[in-house]
Amino acid sequence: MTDAPRTRIKICGLTREQDVDAAVDAGADAVGFVLYAKSPRAVTVERAAELARRLPPFVVPVLLFVNEAPAQVMAALAAVPGAMAQFHGDETPAQCRAASGDGRHRWLRAARIPLGAAGAGFDLLNYAASFSQASAILLDAHVDGYGGAGKVFDWSLLPTAVDAHLVLSGGLAPANVGDGIALLRPRCRSLSVDVSSGVEAAKGIKDGDKIREFVAAVRAADALPAR
Numbered sequence: 001m002t003d004a005p006r007t008r009i010k011i012c013g014l015t016r017e018q019d020v021d022a023a024v025d026a027g028a029d030a031v032g033f034v035l036y037a038k039s040p041r042a043v044t045v046e047r048a049a050e051l052a053r054r055l056p057p058f059v060v061p062v063l064l065f066v067n068e069a070p071a072q073v074m075a076a077l078a079a080v081p082g083a084m085a086q087f088h089g090d091e092t093p094a095q096c097r098a099a100s101g102d103g104r105h106r107w108l109r110a111a112r113i114p115l116g117a118a119g120a121g122f123d124l125l126n127y128a129a130s131f132s133q134a135s136a137i138l139l140d141a142h143v144d145g146y147g148g149a150g151k152v153f154d155w156s157l158l159p160t161a162v163d164a165h166l167v168l169s170g171g172l173a174p175a176n177v178g179d180g181i182a183l184l185r186p187r188c189r190s191l192s193v194d195v196s197s198g199v200e201a202a203k204g205i206k207d208g209d210k211i212r213e214f215v216a217a218v219r220a221a222d223a224l225p226a227r
Ligand SMILES: O=C(O)c1ccccc1NCC(=O)[C@H](O)[C@H](O)COP(=O)(O)O
Pocket: 012, 013, 032, 034, 036, 039, 040, 041, 064, 066, 088, 140, 145, 146, 147, 148, 149, 150, 151, 169, 170, 171, 172, 194, 195, 196, 197, 198
């Protein structure tokens, strides 16, 4: 639906200063901090706030929650100025709205799409309509542990026209992100991409070279004419 825009990039699951700096220096538009205690990439609210203070203007901190109590979400968003929320659990539309302060903070909703052929049964149009107040729907693979597993769902099974801003995630890496952009960018209002496992040396430990390769692959895809 759009003509060769610049794909926005979020690097998720950051735990270290040098990884925040590497993401920013490579050109990331957003960085994600996982506020889910069961994740190997979990950080505390205080640590997320400390890391977010390194960010220059126009790079957005995103706080990732899984079925967190609304009061805790509100407290975390208050502690990290300018942060967006990413709801990655089983939160309903009403819970997302309430936890983000009924319009006070912007938020992403993760859609967890079944792996393989079962992905055809996921009704993204209905899902996007029910979360219409989200800033974007983040597409991720349905995995145990909710996310960050590096698994790729079958992108080709998604609808051909989605009237929403989408964020593609789930097993992205320098080698496949260009294909994802080429396939999905024409199908939605805007396409952004989100990566965690694909730019890591170990869980929660990013690899600066992989981050730079990932950003370069996105920019290469942006430079190609629409297929
Ligand atoms: O990172 C985690 O450990 C995590 C735990 C629970 C829910 C979501 C989690 N991460 C989500 C992300 O990092 C991204 O938004 C996205 O799913 C990309 O993950 P990956 O497949 O590892 O690139």
